[in-house]
Amino acid sequence: MTDRLEVTKTYKLFIDGKFPRSESGRTVPLEDSAGRTLAHACRASRKDLRDAVVAARKALPGWSGTTAYLRAQILYRMAEMLEGKKAEFAAALDQGAARPKGKAARPAGTTEVDAAIDRLVHYAGWADKYAQVLGCNNAVAGPFYNFTVPEPTGVVAVLAPDRPALLALISLIAPPLCAGNTIVALGGEGTAATLAAALLGEVCATSDIPPAVINLLTGLRAELAPVIASHRDIDAIHAAGVDEELGSVLRAGAAENVKRVTVRGDLDWNDTETCHTPWWIEPFVEMKTIWHPSAT
Helix, strand or coil, rough: EEECCCCCECCCCCCCCCCCCCCCCCCEECCCCCCECCCEEEECCHHHHHHHHHHHHHHEEEEEEECCHHHHHHHHHHHHHHHHHHHHHHHHHHHHHCCCCCCCCCHHHHHHHHHHHHHHHHHHCCCCHHHHHCEECCCCCCCEEEEEEECCCCCCECCCCCCCCCHHHHHHHHHHHCHHHHHHHCCCCCCHHHHHHHHHHHHHHHHHCCCCCCECCCCCCEEEEEHHHHHHCCCEEEECCCCCHHHHHHHHHHHCCEEEEEEECEEEEEECHCCCCHHHEEEEEEEEEEEEEECC
8 A cells, every 4th residue: 555645636717618827827725624724725916806897898799799588598507517516515514614623513515605506596587577676667747758778887896704605705796686786706715615605616617607707716805805996997885894994995995986795794594585585686676767669
């Protein structure tokens, strides 16, 4: 019997439908609750973030211009692929979960993956319906029809919290995605959150989502949040799990370059009444009013 060196996986970034390493060359070890190294992950740099925004902007016309019905089908396909990788995701979430010493492990990963799948399916269902809820037919005087219809804002940056690693990430991505926005997402920090973001990239690569519609980075919020706030080609931010200081950074940057910023406070991510609503889509659409002459 001979000893062998185990090959530990290094998870890459997911940008423009590809899996590049960080241009900085930085990686970090991902350890389980016992301190054992499970894998390594690339740590995104500011250059990686800028590359992801360029890719998302390039993909925007195609994604926003596709039919709402097709976007719904693609989100549902993502849910199907996530269902197929449920065991892998659940194991990653459980291995990376922090647990008090001396207490038995609580295998909550499967429950979280189920909730994330359900959330994707829910927003797939909203893709061709939210416009009827958020838009309207306006009463005007004269021989005209007047409609207000929602259109996607553009490139949306997502900053996910550490917990719940997968459910929160999906909850922040799905509402702007179903409305036709493209996404640059920074996963949460810590082993479970980093693994969730990395594995979600593999789901995107094998589903029907077009390249660059979703771009996934793993790195440090404190390093990348100021760049997200000041980047003039990011149109909106959907964030959670940021402290007061980082929240102020995001809002200050938005004031300088007029982007929409939505920062979620403490909430129960399993509460469907709170998280399953078209009002989570509303911050990521612009309202367009159309006048049309009537037949009379």
